Amino acid sequence: MIRHSLFFIIGLCPLATVSHAQVQVYDPKRAAERNVEYRVNNKVDQGINRGLDKVEEGIGNIFKKKNKKAQDTKPADDAYTDQQPADGNAGSVSGSSSAGSADNAARPSGAKTNEPVPLKAYSKFDFVPGDKIVAAEDFEQDAVGDFPAKWNTNGSAEVVTIGGKPGKWLMVRKTESTSFIPDFVKDLPDNFTLEYDLVYSGFDKDYAYAQRLYTTVHETKKNDDRITHQAAGRGATFLINGGMGSGNAELLQTNEEGGYTDLRGERDMALAINPDNNGKVFHMALWRQKQRLRVYVDEVKVFDLPRIFPADVKLNAMRFHSDMSEDRNQFFISNIRLAVGAPDTRSKLMTEGKFSTTGILFDVNSDKIRPESYGVLKDIAGTLTENAGVRVRIVGHTDSDGDDAKNLDLSKRRAASVRAALASEFGIDAGRLETDGKGETQPAAPNTSPEGKANNRRVEFIKL
Known part of the structure; x- marks a missing residue:
């Protein structure tokens, strides 16, 4: 089933503070190749040995468990809680991030852990998905440790499971100008909605230079044209950027060469894209209506650009694109859903x-x-x-x-x-x-x- 939710209105309301807990990434197939991570995992089991050298500290930064007090300084506006227990799997690779689940839901101010979230928490949410799902991806057909069979890339990523979160996820780590292209997405008509769940982990303002993930819809002759670019033709790309504590987001129009035009929107999201929110499950939704594109993060409309698409554009492809400078930086993507047609x-x-x-x-x-x-x-x-x-x-x-x-x-x-x-x-x-x-x-x-x-x-x- 399709699951859930992604971010905030930055500058208008503060994001929730959440307590940190381990998130375990299970990957038995490649466990033998990850001696360093096994060592980190063992350290986690022992309470995290502070004597790990700096290299492991960099790789294992996401594995630190921070003790946040209930009276944290930021008032809660949205909070998340695990609803699924971690499965026990041999050969686990442990990571840490904030407690979160693909079954989490936004929680209003003052809500207690495990309290049901009222529907009215989304009372300003006007997103309505398309009436027919034409592409869906939850990676269930792919083996853990493999790159998904229906995708293309110029880099590497792998399917994993995450303790405390249901289903399988595509894990993206240290990359440079790398695209991840679902080849089964062939057509994006005048009216469509695109949704997916996102978790980021290992974000650290002290070290990471690049922590960027792009979501692009565009027109192209071939899906893998200009595969090292964020786009291969005219369209739009949504960027979230957490590098060096920047915490911002942009929505940009792309041109025929895969570059950017002057038509763009930008906003500060430092209260959402930061280490406190490592491990949260966010839900992102893009809604195209002809030339218009809206972007939602959780219950909030983040961008609404009425003329971002040229009137004659023929969108026929999408891609995720990432730049991350450290192995400890990770994006996890799942529950992708493309639907077409305006509901009537x-x-x-x-x-x-x-x-x-x-x-x-x-x-x-x-x-x-x-x-x-x-x-x-x-x-x-x-x-x-x-x-x-x-x-x-x-x-x-x-x-x-x-x-x-x-x-x-x-x-x-x-x-x-x-x-x-x-x-x-x-x-x-x-x-x-x-x-x-x-x-x-x-x-x-x-x-x-x-x-x-x-x-x-x-x-x-x-x-x-």
Whole structure:
């Protein structure tokens, strides 16, 4: 399932402080090649021997466990908490960073650890994902330790698992002008949304010169053209930069040569991109509507440039690109989701009698709605409010992973959660809402690919 959340409004509200804890990166296949990291791992198990030499200190900086007090100086605005226990795996490589999980959610000021996060924490979140998922990547088909089979690169990265976080992640470490290209992304039409989860680790203001990750959508003749560039043609690139404590972000227009034009936005994000937030799971979303591009980090709209794409541009590729000067600096990427088409809730529900969405997200194997679903729920609630006489049946669906009976029960409970949210958060009369669940029995697509499974994890609204 698609998971979660990425950053902040810098300068308007302070980011949460979080306590630091170990994050373990499990990679049995290549454990024998990592003697240095094994030594660091052993040191962690012994409470971190301060006598490690400077080289190991550099590599192992992310493994330090900092004791942050509850009365930290920055007031909490968003905080995160682990909801998944670390799996026990032989040959683990330990790292440290702030406690975080791909199932984490933004937490309002004053919330206690493990307290449920209310949907209204995302009350200003207006992001609505596209209605059909055309590309999805969670690396489940790839072996731990391998570079993913459906990707291309001029450098190296590998699939790993992270203790305390579900699923698999693409780990990117020390790089110089390196691109990571999902070859299965072939077309980016006038209306699309792109989401993914991000963790960064090992950020240290004292040493690292380069700590940069670019997300680029562009037009190109071949996906691997100018593979050492952030882009290979016209488009846009979103940059986060933590090098030497800079902590800023930029959204830039790219030209035919893969360089930058004068059209760009920049903002300070030093309160978010800093060592205190190592290990957090952030959720990023890009939303294109013709020439316009919005970028969201967690519940906050970070950029909104109405003319960043030329009117005649034909976007047909995307890439992640990184520059990192130290091995201790790491980016982890997962749960990538590209969806196309602008949802038309009102027309489909009122005219066609049915509206289906993959944009209502839940915790793994749970009926708990993720707060980043707020934009979709608000859109549905608006339609129901404008048509006060309409009654609907809410139907939950799952993919085919897991037990049939459990999937059926889960789909019913998820439909009930949506009904409760519409009633409690948006004031929709619960008497207008029936619920049902079909489990995996009515797939919208074959359950043979990440895209198919993602399209099957959906909620339907049927006009009665």
